[in-house]
Amino acid sequence: MKRGGIVWSWLWMIVGILYFFLPLLATFMFSLKAIKGIYSFKSYENLFADPKFLTSFSSSVIWAILTILLGIIIFVPTAYWVRLKVPQLRPIVELLSLIPFVVPAIVYVFGLVRTYSHPPLLIVNSPGLLVAGYTVLSMPYMYRAIDTGLRAIDVQTLTEAAQSLGAGWGTILFKVIFPNIRVAILSGAFLSFAIVLGEYTLAQYLAKPAFGPYIGLLIQNKAYEPAAATIISFALTWAAMGILELVGRGKQVQLVGGH
Numbered sequence: 001m002k003r004g005g006i007v008w009s010w011l012w013m014i015v016g017i018l019y020f021f022l023p024l025l026a027t028f029m030f031s032l033k034a035i036k037g038i039y040s041f042k043s044y045e046n047l048f049a050d051p052k053f054l055t056s057f058s059s060s061v062i063w064a065i066l067t068i069l070l071g072i073i074i075f076v077p078t079a080y081w082v083r084l085k086v087p088q089l090r091p092i093v094e095l096l097s098l099i100p101f102v103v104p105a106i107v108y109v110f111g112l113v114r115t116y117s118h119p120p121l122l123i124v125n126s127p128g129l130l131v132a133g134y135t136v137l138s139m140p141y142m143y144r145a146i147d148t149g150l151r152a153i154d155v156q157t158l159t160e161a162a163q164s165l166g167a168g169w170g171t172i173l174f175k176v177i178f179p180n181i182r183v184a185i186l187s188g189a190f191l192s193f194a195i196v197l198g199e200y201t202l203a204q205y206l207a208k209p210a211f212g213p214y215i216g217l218l219i220q221n222k223a224y225e226p227a228a229a230t231i232i233s234f235a236l237t238w239a240a241m242g243i244l245e246l247v248g249r250g251k252q253v254q255l256v257g258g259h
Helices: 002-031 041-050 052-084 085-097 106-116 127-151 155-164 171-178 183-198 201-205 211-221 223-259
Strands: none
Touching: 002 127, 002 223, 041 052, 041 223, 052 085, 052 127, 052 155, 052 171, 052 183, 052 211, 106 127, 106 171, 106 201, 127 201, 171 183, 183 211, 183 223, 201 211, 201 223, 211 223
16 A cells, blocks of 8 residues: 555656646747757847847846845734734734735736826836835745744744843844744745746836736747747746755755754
8 A cells, every 4th residue: 555655646746747847848849940940049049139138037137136125124024023923913914915816917907007197106107116016916925935934933032032132123133033034035035036037917017128028029929939938937937946945955954063
């Protein structure tokens, strides 16, 4: 029975891997057929030679970095304070963090346009509105990753120990809490990066340069370049996850060595 369970586990894992990677492999092979009859990286060359590619990709990277920074500034203190001072509000805050899953992005962006396109809140053309919108979309991932990291440490004891040594709230947050949830913050950060890199609706309707609308434009006008852009986006996302794995492994080794 035990051996049979192992066989079934491996079988379903292989099926899952094939289900996930076969479409990616087909997309990659299709991206190599820009020149008829041979496999080449011509579509990738065309992509990198397009100034709009560099503009849209660099813009999305900037939006992602700003989104991550804003998310850290908002969600780390919030999750820390809720866990330390008002744990009874955790179910409510967790429910609020799921709102981006419930509200469709198209409804959300039209709400932003309607709300912030009239004085005195005339900021619909500001990049800050796009970053704020991305921060809300990344909230389920960033907040829950940070909250999971806080669950793994004794927040109350660390705070009391720091206060007994004369540390203020800023010192406690940045020098005590942050280092202990570094991996959790990175996890939420890379998920936020992946969301911003592939997001289409907000950037399209707020008329800001971004990688998602650029791929949508490619799909309308090109055959092979959209596949190449998709592979590049996937590779960057997995590179980010690989960095997370390396950072997390380094943290684990450090903890073990400390004992």
